[in-house]
Ligand SMILES: Nc1ncnc2c1ncn2[C@@H]1O[C@H](COP(=O)(O)OP(=O)(O)OP(=O)(O)O)[C@@H](O)[C@H]1O
Ligand SMILES: Nc1ncnc2c1ncn2[C@@H]1O[C@H](COP(=O)(O)OP(=O)(O)OP(=O)(O)O)[C@@H](O)[C@H]1O
């Protein structure tokens with residue numbers, strides 16, 4: 223069974239003036255059909271305002287669909303009694319951690335989620351311990367989350383969702399405020415949850431490098447899914463991605479530039495190792 | 511406008527058990543017209559540091575001088591300083607508060623005491639320059655996507671035409687094209703208007719591509735202060751404090767180790783490409799000899 227499935231999902235943001243007349247309509251999701259299987263690691267790319275966060279909020283039962291249906295773990299999200307179970311299945315890390323901080327002490331903030339879904343007390347503290355460790359924030363456990371730096375808040379928010387151990391986690395630009403090590407650690411933590419616990423990961427990001435190890439990539443534009451495929455397929459379309467305001471990882475870009483300068487570098491290079499090998503091969507081929 | 515920080519220290523929650531010393535003995539001189547990048551691990555003190563530069567946060571000890579004037583002097587004109595030093599906050603939400611996007615962008619220039627027409631012209635110009643969709647100008651800034659909010663926050667500061675432009679992670683949340691557009695715009699303003707720009711960023715690639723000088727913060731202190739090449743040469747030490755070199759620099763090291771004599775100082779795609787092509791050409795020439 224798919225963990226997330228949408229069929230013809232439409233979301234319109236309708237703005238009204240004081241007299242309740244419709245002022246404007248923004249179609250943030252425009253007939254989205256999506257299917258994410260349990261245990262997959264998928265990534266969603268797309269320009270600013272393309273509908274990524276709106277889709278994420280639907281997976282977390284935070285918005286009501288204008289048209290179409292979304293099922294999370296087989297449950298129709300639009301049915302009132304499914305709202306809480308859906309949120310238990312699908313955890314969410316918001317784009318801005320301020321929207322997620324609830325308690326006045328870091329460890330209580332992390333404990334809030336599991337407490338809310340009725341996890342026994344001993345286990346809660348075990349999970350809090352583990353999650354804070356995973357994001358390297360143990361030493362701040364007694365601090366006030368509001369007094370942390372931007373990146374530190376983001377880590378606390380991530381720990382909070384990890385502690386709920388949901389079947390599926392939607393990360394909405396989780397690394398936007400993190401330093402290079404933090405970015406690596408969070409990505410590694412997401413992959414680890416995915417590989418070891420089979421947690422489904424849906425990663426929304428503007429960093430192309432973070433997508434390289436995903437199982438599958440969706441590209442959104444103006445509320446629609448316009449491209450999808452494995453990272454290697456997607457990133458072999460450098461010019462097409464750029465036309466959609468996206469990019470490719472820096473090594474892929476360099477590989478492309480070198481190819482355009484006449485070097486026989488294969489298409490679809492995604493990692494530093496692959497590019498190094500290809501360049502060194504050019505060097506030894508010359509020698510022969 | 512030159513800025514000098516002399517032994518600046520700053521602690522949050524000074525009088526409590528949770529006192530955190532966020533800045534330790536910072537000495538810096540920022541010359542007129544520089545383009546500076548500030549990098550550092552999360553919590554290293556970057557945001558705290560830049561909030562000192564327009565007087566939003568007051569040093570616990572030490573002095574700050576603008577054009578030789580002590581900003582903590584009683585008769586120093588702090589309002590004027592804030593009109594000259596524009597600061598784009600790390601989270602746009604901390605900066606947006608008016609009922610429409612357009613009013614929000616007007617807020618800064620209006621505060622400068624400009625007439626209505628000039629204020630509105632500047633707001634239009636700023637919103638256009640950051641590529642904000644015109645159809646949304648008169649909507650609430652709170653009903654926007656993350657990247658759209660970011661653009662509005664940047665426009666609000668640009669509309670003030672500051673002499674010193676400070677941006678705290680301005681490209682976080684922007685799509686790749688938006689990131690390039692905003693950084694190109696800032697770089698162009700730096701060149702054409704000769705303004706000072708201070709860019710706080712977690713993107714080593716962006717910093718390598720745009721700035722002339724990098725200040726590296728580590729646990730509240732300045733760890734390095736130099737050109738991008740000088741700083742990224744220390745990448746092993748940068749890694750120890752949560753940072754890294756740009757991705758292509760790692761590739762250059764790998765190629766070098768495996769016997770292709772490329773330039774280890776290359777930090778951008780352009781430089782890496784030139785150096786690789788050149789090394790391969792030399793390689794070939796040697797073979798033909
Ligand atoms: N609360 C809201 N009210 C009205 N319109 C909204 C609201 N939230 C988002 N929108 C609009 O819906 C569209 C999609 O927004 P969404 O936040 O899903 O984009 P996104 O892909 O997450 O963008 P970003 O990369 O900038 O975060 C945008 O045009 C946005 O202006
Ligand atoms: N309002 C506050 N009250 C107490 N401590 C604070 C406050 N804001 C920041 N700090 C602490 O001061 C230190 C420096 O924080 P600062 O926000 O300057 O870091 P930063 O380098 O900007 O980090 P980031 O990259 O995450 O934005 C951190 O240890 C942080 O926890």
Ligand SMILES: [Mg+2]
Nearest residue numbers: 274275655656
């Ligand atoms: Mg978003």
Ligand SMILES: [Mg+2]
Nearest residue numbers: 371372557600
């Ligand atoms: Mg900061």
